[in-house]
Amino acid sequence: MSVTHEEPELIQLLTPTGELREHPDYPLDIGDEEMRGLYRDLVLVRRLDTEAVALQRHGELGLWASLLGQEAAQIGSSRAMRPNDMAFPSYREHGVAWCRGIEPRNILALFRGVTNGGWDPHEHNFHLYTIVIGSQTLHATGYAMGIQRDGELGEDGSAVIVYFGDGATSQGDTNEAFNYAAITNAPVVFFCQNNQWAISEPSERQTRVPLYQRAAGFGFPGLRIDGNDVFASLAVTRAVLQQAREGQGPTLVEAFTYRMGAHTTSDDPTRYRVTAELEEWKRKDPILRLRTFLTNNGIADDTFFATVDDEAEKLGETVRADCHSLPEPSPLDIFRDVYAEPNIHIDRQRAEFADYLASFEGADAEGGQ
């Protein structure tokens, strides 16, 4: 028996040519200032990303996972958050990190290999990056269950948003999170950036149905948005976060976008995908369409764009300098924070290693080398 699916419906507020389309369910409802702010965010996180790729190429970072092409999905959805909402990222959410107030240097520290964390998740309401695919979807669901128990639902309540990719939808954890969030009606938004590629595997290798349609089987709504449309990302996420806060349960948002770069700096996409695809998506660039819209509607002029460009250049310089000045961890940091409580075994091992390291200092001094 063959199953047919309805043509996927794409929620789009800003077309690739920069025209605004009102949507009956998702009013944009933002002022000029906020629109310019979104543009600034998009440009700055792209600059951060470009700089990080360059730093990796120069050996300053071990790796970088580029967000190129996914800026609108990330900026729109995270500007929809309120401060007391909680976000759970995968490892590519530099745009979300930016909006949650994470210093770029702290993201770089992770990819430089200085730390496996990088920031205080409670301070920013932004969890640590999660690398093992899909694991964070269950953390987000549990966190949302905590919000329910603490009575923090309501118009001014809080909600959770969890970021993951198309590849993660194949993992058991992600499907378990969908189910658990559905049966508990947990205040969580599942924000899937479908960037079409899980390293070398196209999304057809992960799913037979449009991803947003999966939600229906679990019993909650799913929506597909134009992931390169920052307005759609903002308006839709704002609406579904509010529904979650008000106790209406989870929503799956599939942000249909494209990974313009390699999976990471270690990857070589020329081995598995054609450049024509890339060219097609370039025409849907999230920044270009917003710039066109702002220009055509007299919301921003060349002076504004030049100011943002200057700011981006300065950010690039700052990021570069910050990366170079990240402090090197000390060897004995290996033993820090393994346990919350004192642990005699770790203390002993740390002391033994300290003695071992000290033995070299002595040898160097005596040998005069």
Next chain:
Amino acid sequence: MTGTQLTIGKAVNEGLRRAMEADPKVLVMGEDIGKLGGVFRVTDGLYKDFGADRVIDTPLAESSILGTAIGLAMRGYRPVCEIQFDGFFFPATNQTFTQLAKMHYRSAGRLPMPVVLRIPYGGGIGAVEHHSESPEAYFVHTAGLRVVSVATPQDAYWMIQQAITCEDPVVFFEPKRRYWDKAEVATDADPGSATPMGAARVARPGEDVTLVAYGAMVTTALQAAEADDERSIEVIDVRSLSPVDYDTVFASVRRTGRLVVAHEAPLSNGIGAEIAARVTEACFYHLEAPVIRISGFDTPYPPSRLEEHYLPDLDRVLDGVDRAWAY
């Protein structure tokens, strides 16, 4: 007999190719192993030559890889599963430990599980979290799994073929920082002449101290032995971690009276602990010193800027030799 210069990665690739040519039931499956050829290119070219039915790009789901391998094995296939990085194995833990490892036992031998689980493991490549771990102790603690680790291109080429023809599930650890190490491989030798998968190998004979290692640490151990002017160190590459070829280890320790075991994995309850216990039981009257373990620490694998301190290097191995020698 002629040989070919191969890296460890290419040797596994050639071994896989030969196994696939020899037996149409051999399947290769994992994430990004098709067109991309795997993130380390170990399956490079196999998709092109054997097609999508035999070289399967799986969904991004490790439990799916191991779980379906079990079903395929029940139909007579011999799946070779690639886990992309050591730290990504864990979603497949249930299928591996509760199902794969126990199937032969609980089916009273009716359901052999000739599944190979290839895992690039260990540190030293400056990677992010979950890409540098040495989880072998979890596997050797599970009955029903054979566990091996290769250290040379020669072993990589032959042992992958032996693992595939083995009727038991074999966990095949590939030391990722040595993938690019090159050496001559006798690819056209008689398969029967290859060292059996379960046998340890004396990598360098010596008289004063026995140094046991496996995987990436074999090279470090050999360098340490080379650097030591005072003592004659015998290096044993144990190759098989479950079961361990203790006869070879015991024979060496009975001659040298001293044993150092080196691994990247954490210290406690690891391979070194088990070897130390066995040697103490079997060679007590021959030992001149307690068995010394040199290892990673009992911490999570640290961020990469610290890995040079976490990974036992030549100095730490020789420090272990010094301690054994001091008795």
